[in-house]
Amino acid sequence: MRKSATSLLALGLLTAAGVAEARDNIMIVGSSTVYPFATVVAENFGKTTDYKTPIIESTGSGGGMKLFCSGVGEQHPDVTNASRRIKKSEFDQCQENGVTDIIEVKVGYDGIVLGSSKEAEQLSVTRRDIYLALAKEVPNPDGSESLVANPYMTWADVNADLPAIKIEVLGPPPTSGTRDAFTELVMETGCDTTEWVEAMAKSDKDAWKAACHTVREDGAYIEAGENDNLIIQKLQENPDALGIFGFSFLDQNADVIQGALIDGVAPEFDLIADGSYPVSRPLYFYVKTAHIGTIPGIEEYMAAFTDDAAFGDEGYLTDKGLIPMAAEERQQFQAAVQNKTSLAM
Numbered sequence: 001m002r003k004s005a006t007s008l009l010a011l012g013l014l015t016a017a018g019v020a021e022a023r024d025n026i027m028i029v030g031s032s033t034v035y036p037f038a039t040v041v042a043e044n045f046g047k048t049t050d051y052k053t054p055i056i057e058s059t060g061s062g063g064g065m066k067l068f069c070s071g072v073g074e075q076h077p078d079v080t081n082a083s084r085r086i087k088k089s090e091f092d093q094c095q096e097n098g099v100t101d102i103i104e105v106k107v108g109y110d111g112i113v114l115g116s117s118k119e120a121e122q123l124s125v126t127r128r129d130i131y132l133a134l135a136k137e138v139p140n141p142d143g144s145e146s147l148v149a150n151p152y153m154t155w156a157d158v159n160a161d162l163p164a165i166k167i168e169v170l171g172p173p174p175t176s177g178t179r180d181a182f183t184e185l186v187m188e189t190g191c192d193t194t195e196w197v198e199a200m201a202k203s204d205k206d207a208w209k210a211a212c213h214t215v216r217e218d219g220a221y222i223e224a225g226e227n228d229n230l231i232i233q234k235l236q237e238n239p240d241a242l243g244i245f246g247f248s249f250l251d252q253n254a255d256v257i258q259g260a261l262i263d264g265v266a267p268e269f270d271l272i273a274d275g276s277y278p279v280s281r282p283l284y285f286y287v288k289t290a291h292i293g294t295i296p297g298i299e300e301y302m303a304a305f306t307d308d309a310a311f312g313d314e315g316y317l318t319d320k321g322l323i324p325m326a327a328e329e330r331q332q333f334q335a336a337v338q339n340k341t342s343l344a345m
Helices: 035-048 061-068 088-096 127-134 177-191 195-203 205-213 228-237 247-252 269-273 298-305 316-320 327-339
Strands: 027-030 079-082 102-117 137-139 147-149 169-171 221-223 242-246 257-259 280-288
Touching: 027 035, 027 061, 035 247, 035 298, 035 316, 061 079, 061 088, 061 177, 102 177, 102 228, 102 247, 102 269, 102 298, 102 327, 127 177, 169 177, 169 228, 177 205, 177 242, 177 280, 195 205, 228 242, 228 247, 228 257, 242 247, 247 257, 247 269, 247 316, 280 298, 298 327
Parallel strands: 027 079, 169 221, 169 242
Antiparallel strands: 079 280, 102 242, 102 257, 102 280, 137 147
16 A cells, blocks of 8 residues: 555656646655554545545655645645644745645654664663763763763663663654654753753753754664664664664564663553653644545545544554543544644644
8 A cells, every 4th residue: 555755656646747637545645653553544444435545655754744735736645644743834834835724633642662672681771871872962971061972882881781782773864753753852851961951952052952953973873764664674683773663663563672661661552641651742644624525535534533443542543552642632633623623823
């Protein structure tokens, strides 16, 4: 079901002259984290309705937003998945390109995992440990208020209680919502454990952002693209490596992969659901209202995704690792779907 980035052309959605032709498949782009959940819904939708199975491309949250906000018309996607909320800059880009009415649907929650092969020792790290391991520049080990190129080569260099294995972390690229959330929830928090760096957020926000957001480029952090399954494969091949991915991928590969404890808390379903696990984030999809009634099945797809049988407490998406919202929050987004409520920012 997954198509390549060239599938829009291959499907004939664009003519040589650039004029859109009619299509009867819902076209979905966006987050690799939401992709497994959307895929299950799409396959079930195709089997249980008279509509064709939606076509889904895993482009990353940022890449999906760019495609989604590029315009209205059958040559543009109808839906984009996101493992973070739409940014104001993306919303503004949508508005500028005529994508003026957007329905926002939160589908649940997910945890970000620092995973490794089950053949390796299970790590217990703090967010400060992870920041010091992966930041391009870190506070000077001599204690002075200065930043230096990251000198840490092993996890033991970062924290003597950790194993003396080479720092090698496979993670998502900058276009990924997982990368955005990881930067905010892990890198920023770890960075701000140094008081004088935290103070930079007020005195020089650009310098603070550079210090807290920039990942090292010397091989310790390896961009593994938008394919989280590839990260799982690489971890099995190299027990010393770690990978960054969504909880659903840990849940589906629990026989071979384990998650590190972060700030003493394991990445487990119940601990993410009750807020104990410190690295969790909401998951969304966004729908182009202008395409409803033009591309068949969009309303029905939204209803299928937000049915309690899918994203509820006992819904089939929980079997794939989705952490469900509370009933009251689910009802809020079910109402947004039913009423086609336009997002305002």
